[in-house]
Amino acid sequence: MQPITFRAVTAKNRIVVSPMCQYSAIDGLGQDWHIQTLGAKAMGGAGIVFTEATHIAPEARITPYCLGLWNDAQEAFMTRLATLISYGGAIPAIQIAHAGRKASTVAPWEGERHIAPDAPGGWLPAAPSAIPYAPDRPNPHAMTEGDIATTIRQFAETAGRAYRAGFKIVELHAAHGYLLHEFLSPISNHRTDRYGGDLAARARLLMEVLDAVRAVWPAELPVFVRLSCTDWIEGGHTIEDSVTLARWLRERGDVDLIDCSSAGIAPQQKIASVHPGYQVPFAERIRREAGIATGAVGMIREPELAAEIIANERADLVFLARALLADPAWPNRAASHFGLKPELVPQYQRALI
Numbered sequence: 328m329q330p331i332t333f334r335a336v337t338a339k340n341r342i343v344v345s346p347m348c349q350y351s352a353i354d355g356l357g358q359d360w361h362i363q364t365l366g367a368k369a370m371g372g373a374g375i376v377f378t379e380a381t382h383i384a385p386e387a388r389i390t391p392y393c394l395g396l397w398n399d400a401q402e403a404f405m406t407r408l409a410t411l412i413s414y415g416g417a418i419p420a421i422q423i424a425h426a427g428r429k430a431s432t433v434a435p436w437e438g439e440r441h442i443a444p445d446a447p448g449g450w451l452p453a454a455p456s457a458i459p460y461a462p463d464r465p466n467p468h469a470m471t472e473g474d475i476a477t478t479i480r481q482f483a484e485t486a487g488r489a490y491r492a493g494f495k496i497v498e499l500h501a502a503h504g505y506l507l508h509e510f511l512s513p514i515s516n517h518r519t520d521r522y523g524g525d526l527a528a529r530a531r532l533l534m535e536v537l538d539a540v541r542a543v544w545p546a547e548l549p550v551f552v553r554l555s556c557t558d559w560i561e562g563g564h565t566i567e568d569s570v571t572l573a574r575w576l577r578e579r580g581d582v583d584l585i586d587c588s589s590a591g592i593a594p595q596q597k598i599a600s601v602h603p604g605y606q607v608p609f610a611e612r613i614r615r616e617a618g619i620a621t622g623a624v625g626m627i628r629e630p631e632l633a634a635e636i637i638a639n640e641r642a643d644l645v646f647l648a649r650a651l652l653a654d655p656a657w658p659n660r661a662a663s664h665f666g667l668k669p670e671l672v673p674q675y676q677r678a679l680i
Contacts, residue, residue, distance in 0.1 A: 355395025369415025427506030
């Protein structure tokens, strides 16, 4: 429950509302659902509240219902959202993303089916190489260097809009099998140009996106990067690769934290075991070996586990998702659990937490 500072931004505690796709936008524009779900979590006491993955272009979305930030109407909505999060005492944060070859699908509760490029609401996904995510999906469009340049510009434009909207932290989504992760992983990147080959070449797009984002994102505000620290597939991206990449990001001096997740690159992944804290060792190892702040994710539901991760310096932040869907006031209840007085908005100060 102690504060933490990244550059000029201080969060009141180490609890982060992790980005959680809601599949409830219309043409990329957020709705009342986004206001109520993130507003409740901001009032619930988290130190940092992230939007869900916010996409840089219509074709960059996972589904036709994903949140976006590429036009003025969306920027106006996101300004409202950032203001609401700030009112709750949390730091407003935004994750910006491109879905890559995992784009053009229906919402998960509709069966996670791919939408064919010629079907209503569908489009042809783009990827580093023309390799489909799964056998039942079409070959994606292999991006040209011109396509890559456009994507880099779109990331920067979205980051600029996010800054104008009032967000204080921006996170690049380079995990879970989406575009930046696809370039990092040998499973999905078979390019023979300067964006493919060894790890340094596969990381080139991420580095160029960071350059472009940092050109419009103020130096006093932090940048996070979410990584899939392992693909859980033989021959894929490994934790050793992630340590090396995190070290490079630290040496750049413009990345402040690695949000340490895993998996998502292909259906053949074989996760060893899913249990509370199963991904924490990734955050711990990167923090120790790369010398950069980390965030721990993955089935963190109990206050004691969250406290143990921070107290034993295994990570600097804990990112919660399912626990906060079930109870938006989890941070306030956790404070009370440890005998601390929650920092409540005025409207909640008479509430029994």
